[in-house]
Amino acid sequence: MASKLTLNSLSVTAKPKAAKGDAMIPKKSDGHVGFADLPNQLYRRSVRNGFEFTLMVVGESGLGKSTLINSLFLSDVYTTANYDDRIKQTLQIEASTMDLEENGVRLKLTLIDxxxxxxAIDNTNCWQPIIDFIQKRFDEYIQQESRIDREYHIVDTRVHCCLYFIPPTGHSLRPIDIEYMKQLYDKVNIVPIIAKADTMTEDECKGFKRRILKDLRDNKIRIFEFQEVAGEDEDYAAQHKSSKESIPFAVVGSNTKIQLNGGKEVRVRKYPWGMVEVENNDHSDFIHLRNVLIRTHMFDLIYNTNILHYENYRYRKGGSSVSQEGTNYKMRLAKEEEEVKHRLDTMEARMSEVYDTQIKEKIKKYKDSEMDIKRRHEHLAKSNDQLRREYEEKKKKFEKEKSDFIHVSKKIEEAQLSAKGHSTSSLPRSPKPGFRSCSHKNDKTDGKEKKKKKLW
Ligand SMILES: Nc1nc2c(ncn2[C@@H]2O[C@H](COP(=O)(O)OP(=O)(O)OP(=O)(O)O)[C@@H](O)[C@H]2O)c(=O)[nH]1
Ligand SMILES: [Mg+2]
Incomplete structure (x- = not known):
């Protein structure tokens, strides 16, 4: 039964509790209560407090980490008298904080180089100083949270994002990079970056990206996922899609600035054959990276740090159990997601294996039957030859016998003819079989004639 509540002049009808399994349909209030203004309240509070974001760069020496963070936020963190100078080698973890403001929104940005x-010759545990640093920042946060007289606003110095620089080898991930990221991925949001992308061709870069993503999947390294933002306009969605497809971002960094014809200042890398513009989408994914980091997903990075990495750390430390349940649930979800992904990958690999084997078997069968047909064909051709030879021999023999016969027949005919010629004058006709001759004249034939008769 629906009950009716009266709230000053407004009346809101409370809906009876939905039965289990029923979809909850949001109830529209009959008048204006005011909670529609909540996002604005949040906005005003955020503007008042400002935002805090900490970005870290990690990777092998000389990959352009310092150069990139110097270019990322359009304001030089490191200033050099001459921009062409190489920024000095970074020898220790350095944090630079800047207060930025854009349209009244303040951002306290900390870049950790x-x-x-x-x-070093031995790179064992080279990730440990970074892990120690991340955990130290978590500890500082825990301390602020657990103070009795804690501030209304806790200063958030936790590392929200780690740009991991991959050298542009063009092959696949090196074991040291795999191990490094394995150590980091459950402590901080990792965003993989291909450094010095200007050293690769477009095709090399595409192939390299594919192999990196495969290596990450195979090694179960979870990088930060830039989730789709619901309810955004088409342009925004398309921009986000193309940024997301650029992961791992292949970037180019530079400290050299030039002025274009329109007066716009851009960062470039100059080469004898031309220039690479850092902020040109055809030359590098720099803009995509900056978009996802700042325009679209800075809040997600902060949120994920808080809800996943920070809570994981507290859980591992055996700290407060307030949100332990939530953490466990989140961890379980992440684990399940990982398992499902792994199962799918294995299935895909198995299916392509089965497919390959079937194709190979079919090709083998086809080749076997081709060979069989060839063999049969050869056999038939051989026996055909044999038959032809036999036929030719028999034909020859027959021809010979025939000519012999004709020859003999001719001779007989001639002999008969000559015998006939003889008999018309002196010999009587040969008697019919069964009749004996009564004439004794025949007995007078000479010996020569008798001989001839015997022959025929
Ligand atoms: N080709 C190319 N060179 C770059 C790029 N970015 C930086 N470099 C050059 O690479 C060299 C090293 O740059 P850094 O920014 O000091 O590199 P790093 O990673 O901070 O080095 P470490 O501090 O030693 O770890 C410099 O000479 C840069 O000019 C890039 O995108 N492409
Ligand atoms: Mg450096």
């Missing part, structure tokens, strides 16, 4: 690894 780290020394590159790979210079």
């Amino acid at each position: 780290t020394p590159g690894f790979g210079d």
Whole structure:
């Protein structure tokens, strides 16, 4: 039964509790209560407090980490008298904080530059200083949270995003990069970056991206997922899609600035054969990276740090259990998601294996039957030859016998003819079989004639 509540002049009808399984249909209020203004309240509070975002760069030495963070937020973190100068090698973890403002929205941006690894002979545990740093920032947050006289606003210095720089080898991920990211992915949001993309051709870069994503999947390294933003306009969705498809972002960094004809200042890398513009989408994914980091997903990165990495850390430390249930649930979800992904990948691999085997078997069968037909054909051709030879021999023999016969027949005929010629004058006609001759004249034939008769 629906009950009716009266709230000043407004009346809101409370809906009876939905039965289990029923879809909850939001109830529209009959008048204006005011909660539609909640987003504005949130907006005003956010503007008042401003935002805090901490970005870290990690990777091998000399890949352009310092150069990139210098270009990312359109304001130089490192200033050099001459832009062409190489920024000095980073020897320790350096944090630079800037207060930025855009249309009244304030952003406290902290960029954490780290020394590159790979210079030492032994790189075992080269990730440890980075992990220690991330965890130290978590500890600072925990301390602020657990203070009795804690501030209304807790300063958030946790690392919200880690840009992992991959060297542009063009092959696939190196074991050290795989191991490094394995150590990091459950502690911080990882966004993979292909460094110095200007050293690769477009096709090399595409292939390299595919192999990197495969290596990440195979090694179950979870990088930060840039989720679709619901309810956005088509342009925005298309822009987001193309940014998402650019992962891992192949970037170019530079400290050299030039002025274009219109007066616009751009960062470029100059080469004898031309220029690479850092912010040109045809030359690098720099703009895509900046879009997802700042325009579309900064809040998601902060949220994920809070709800996943920070809570995981607290859980691992055996800290507060307030949101332990939530953490466990989130961890379980992540684990299940990972398992499903793994199962799907395995299925896909198995299916392509089965497909390959079937194709191979079919090709083999086809080749076997082709060989069989060839063999049969050869056999038939051979026996055909044999038959032809036999036929030719028999034909020859027959021809010979025939000519012999004709020859003999001719001789007989001639002999008969000559015998006939003889008998018309002196010999009587040969008697019919069964009749004996009564004449004794025949007995007078000479010996020569007798001989001839015997022959025939
Ligand atoms: N070709 C090319 N060179 C770059 C790029 N970005 C930076 N470099 C150059 O690479 C060299 C190293 O740049 P850094 O920014 O100091 O590299 P890093 O990763 O901070 O180095 P470490 O501090 O030693 O870890 C410099 O000479 C840069 O000019 C790029 O996108 N392409
Ligand atoms: Mg550096």
